[in-house]
Amino acid sequence: MxxxxxxxxxxxxxxxxxxxxxxxxxxxxxxxxxxxxxxxxxxxxxxxxxxxxxxxxxxxxxxxxxxIVEESVEGTDLMELDLSTNGNLTQIIENISSITGVQNVSYEGITIKINENFATDNDRARFINNLNNSNENISNVEDRGEKEFFVRITDGGDPQSVLTSIYQTFSSNTYIHLRYTSMKANATVAANNITKIMSAVGNSGAVILNVTGPTEDQIATINKYxxxxxxxxxxxxxxxxxxxxxxxxxDSIFTFTSKTKKKSRKTSPRDKIKRKTVPRTNKKSSKRDSIDIFNDSFDKSSKQTIGSNKNFKQLTESDLKSKNNSDSNRKKKVSGIFSGINKNNKKDVPKKGSNTNGTSRIRPKRND
Known part of the structure; x- marks a missing residue:
């Protein structure tokens, strides 16, 4: 889907x-x-x-x-494979190794199963000996019991030639019928491309038995929930x-919630403040030509003068010099006026001991 x-x-x-x-x-x-x-x-x-x-x-x-997990995971996964012995085992392993993302393919040997046990122990020993000597790629034959034997292949050995030797041994040296043969292999693959690799391996004549690694661990954890x-x-x-x-x-829910909001609603401190207006500035108030100083229209009004800085001009250095010159001229004028007044006052004040006619003033004696 x-x-x-x-x-x-x-x-x-x-x-x-x-x-x-x-x-x-x-x-x-x-x-x-x-x-x-x-x-x-x-x-x-x-x-x-x-x-x-x-x-x-x-x-x-x-x-x-x-x-989703494959997009974020890193590392490698181990894929357990069951190879079909009806085809060429060597060719199947080479095909799997050539898949993009497959880093290594390892195998140990071929498992064989017989229909019935050997009649005597000598027959069993003779069968194992003949099988060991049938191919140079066979390192050992293990008797695992329950009518099962494991033919171990040497490192880098040709598995298809070993399988051919097994068939020849059963056809010429024993009277025991071969039930089936199977071969397992392990493929180390990139974890972030496991889905495509699994699809390609399935088309190469192999059956995937199990996959272990970080990808499968995370998927199993998510699937639990x-x-x-x-x-x-x-x-x-x-x-x-x-x-x-x-x-x-x-409807009942909305009615109940609206009533609850009305009951729990409290007046804010802003609502408690007495509204103040400036005359002839507010267009929305009930009074004509007034503005609410708590409203934004107060700042936008062309008539408001409280705190206005529309006529503000920043002083420059030349303005300061002209101001100092005007202040000094003003001081000179004032000092000149006061100096003239002082001179006139000095002329009008008579000297001590003389009157206005120029004659000296005589202080009468005091009769004791």
């Missing part, structure tokens, strides 16, 4: 919930006695939407999780009932 399909299915589920809500809003027309019918409608639509719209999305969550399909359907039904209930009582 691609991303577009998932988005469409989610939109359809949301539309189903909107349908439930809008149906519940018809309470004034259908009456509150039909509350049970509205709940049943929400339950049925929710269950159907969960079963046909959300469940397919849940099935694809692991794939999306893998894609993903609900299964049954829980998703039940949750969808409950969600439909909740939406129907909210739509049914939405």
């Amino acid at each position: 691609d991303v577009l399909t998932i988005i469409i299915m989610l939109i359809l589920f949301i539309l189903a919930m909107i349908f439930i809500f809008s149906t519940a809003l018809l309470t004034p027309y259908i009456g509150k006695k039909n509350f049970i019918s509205v709940l049943m409608l929400g339950l049925v639509v929710g269950l159907v939407g969960g079963a046909f719209l959300l469940s397919p999305i849940v099935d694809d969550i692991p794939d999306f999780t893998r894609t 993903v609900p299964d399909k049954t829980n998703v359907i039940l949750i969808s039904g409950i969600l439909g009932v909740v939406v129907a209930t909210v739509g049914f009582f939405i």
Whole structure:
């Protein structure tokens, strides 16, 4: 399932919930006695939407999780493979090694299974000895019991030639029938490209048995919290009932909340301040030509003069010099005026001991 399909299915589920809500809003027309019918409608639509719209999305969550994890993870993963012995084992290993992102392919040997046990221990020993000497790429043959043997291959040995030697040994030296052969290998691959590598390995004649590493660990951790399909359907039904209930009582809820807000509303300190206006500046107030000084219109008014700095001019150095010159001239004029007044006063004041006629003043004697 691609991303577009998932988005469409989610939109359809949301539309189903909107349908439930809008149906519940018809309470004034259908009456509150039909509350049970509205709940049943929400339950049925929710269950159907969960079963046909959300469940397919849940099935694809692991794939999306893998894609997201691969974009951020680093390191390598170990992929356990089961190689088909019906084909050329050497060619299969070479094909897997050539896949982009595969760093190494390692193998140990070939497992063989027989139909029945050997008649005697000598027959068993002779079979193992013949198998060891059948090919130079065989390092050892291990008897694992339960009619199973493991043919260990030397490092860098040709697995296809070993498989051919096994078939020849069974056909010429024993009377025991070969049940099946199998070979396992381990591939070290890049963790951030594991999905494409798995697809390419599957087309190369190998079966992926297990994948371990940081990618699978993170995916397993995320998938623990993903609900299964049954829980998703039940949750969808409950969600439909909740939406129907909210739509049914939405009017009562809004009425209750509005009353609660009115009761709990408190006057702010700004509302308690007495409104003051400047005459002939406010156009919105009840008084003509006045402005509210707490309103923004006070600052924008062309008539306001309180705190106005429209005629402000910044003083320059030349302004300061002219001001100093004018102050000094003013002081000279004032001092000249006062100096003339002082001279006139000195002329008019008579000398001590003389009168205005120029004759000396005689102080009469005091009679004791």
